[in-house]
Amino acid sequence: MRYVQLRAFHYVATSGGFSRAAEALFLTQPAISDQVSKLEDEYDVLLFNRIRKQVVLTAAGQELLQITRRLFDSEQQALALLSESRALQSGNLRIVADSAHHLLHILAAFRKRYPGVKISVRSGNTETVVASLHNYEADLGILGEMPTLKNFDCELLSSSPIIAFVAVGHPLAGYKKLTFAQLTDQALVLRERGSKTRVKLEEAARAEGIELKPTIEAEGREAVREIVASGVGVGFVSLAEFGEDTRLVPIRLDPEDRMMMDEALICLHERRSSKLVQAFFEIARKSSTVTA
Template sequence: MRYVQLRAFHHVAISGSFTRAAAELFLTQPAISDQVRKLEAEYDVLLFNRAHRQITLTAAGENLLAVTRRLFDAEEQALELLSESRALRAGTLRIVADAAHHIVDILRAFRETYPGVTVAVRAGNTETVVESLVNYEADIGVLGDVNPSREFDIIRLNATPVTAFVSRDHPLAGTAALSLAELARHPLVGREIGSKTRRRLEESAAKAGVELTFAIEAEGREAVREIVAAGLGIGFVSEAEFGLDPRLVAIPLAGEPVLMEEALICLSERTQAKTIRAFLDLARDMRS
């Protein structure tokens, strides 16, 4: 087994293509294919299913990818250690967040301190945030579930109640508050399965003996917002995420608040990477 073979396998696996892997490694496609074939032949194992110009990982390939993710992440950390000053002048930090506005102040401070570091932020719900971190597809996560199943370093940010909201011309727009039982009598617009907001709301309703049925299920906060703005039902969001939208009116939930806790999380094994550690240190300083 040679390093170049593992590297070829890894790039094919994460890019899903021999051609893309070749481009990333500045090699020819036949060279990449040959390295992967030699790795499979040497250990008599099939790492990719190849059919109709499509490739997918076999079970053995999935297991090997879990190892090579750690291997090449460790290599990257070693390079950062050997070039510490460069890492914070020209590195990249990947953040996946269920709501990026929770970290705007931290992002601002980080950019002011490390202007050379590129920050890439993308959206995700609780499940996809954790999955991205576990798969080494992101460095830091922002989510409303502070008890993930793996070993994470966690920095709690804030806790805000969930609020209902409707379009400004909705019959309930002038309502002072809505109970969970009252909500059950109206069309509801909910986030996709995996959304922490939806899960917390359903858990609170169940404790109160109320069953909530969502007339419309939409993927993403913005999709819910647009559907509600069109007058098609009642939506839900953390108060901190409601924002300013003249089309919408917030209606507090009556009774015990349904709280959404937000936190920064990172795989504990990756907290020593220079860019990750710098961001987490700033977050701790700003929250202390």
């Protein structure tokens, strides 16, 4: 087994095909195909199912990918260690967040101090954030809770209650505060399962003896916002994430002390020593706020 064969496999698996892997590695497609085929032949294992023009990982391929993710991530860490001075000048930082709202002021400060660093940000719920970090697909994550897993380092960014919100013309728009009992006959627009906001909201309602049943389930915070803005029903979000939207009216929930959302910056403990990760944590620590 050679390094070039593992590298070819890894890039095909992560880029989604032989031609894209060839482009990423500045090689020809036949060269990539040959390297992967030699790896499969030498160990008599099928790593990809070739279906027409698509390639799909087999079970063995998925297991190998988990290993090569660690292998090539370690390689990147080694390169970063050997070129620490350059890491803060022209490195790459990958962030996955359940809400980009909590990143804005940190990103502005980070970009001002390290203008040469390329930053990529993508969104996802709690499950996506944790999986992306475990799979080495991201360096940093933003979660709607302080994680209890031992292999994470974290920094509290903010803490705020979950609130309800409705469109300006909605019958509840004049309310300052709502109880769960007042929501039982309303059309509720809830996030997808796996959303920490939904989990905490439903747990607090059950503690009051009430089961919240969604009229509409929407994937993502922005989808919920747009549906509610159309006048369909009642949505929910943390106060820190509500922002400014003249189409919507925020309403406090009672009891809100049971529905506090702690937004945290997290990374795998083993990645904490990375210069870019350290720098981001440092700026986040100075910028963190708690919203009441």
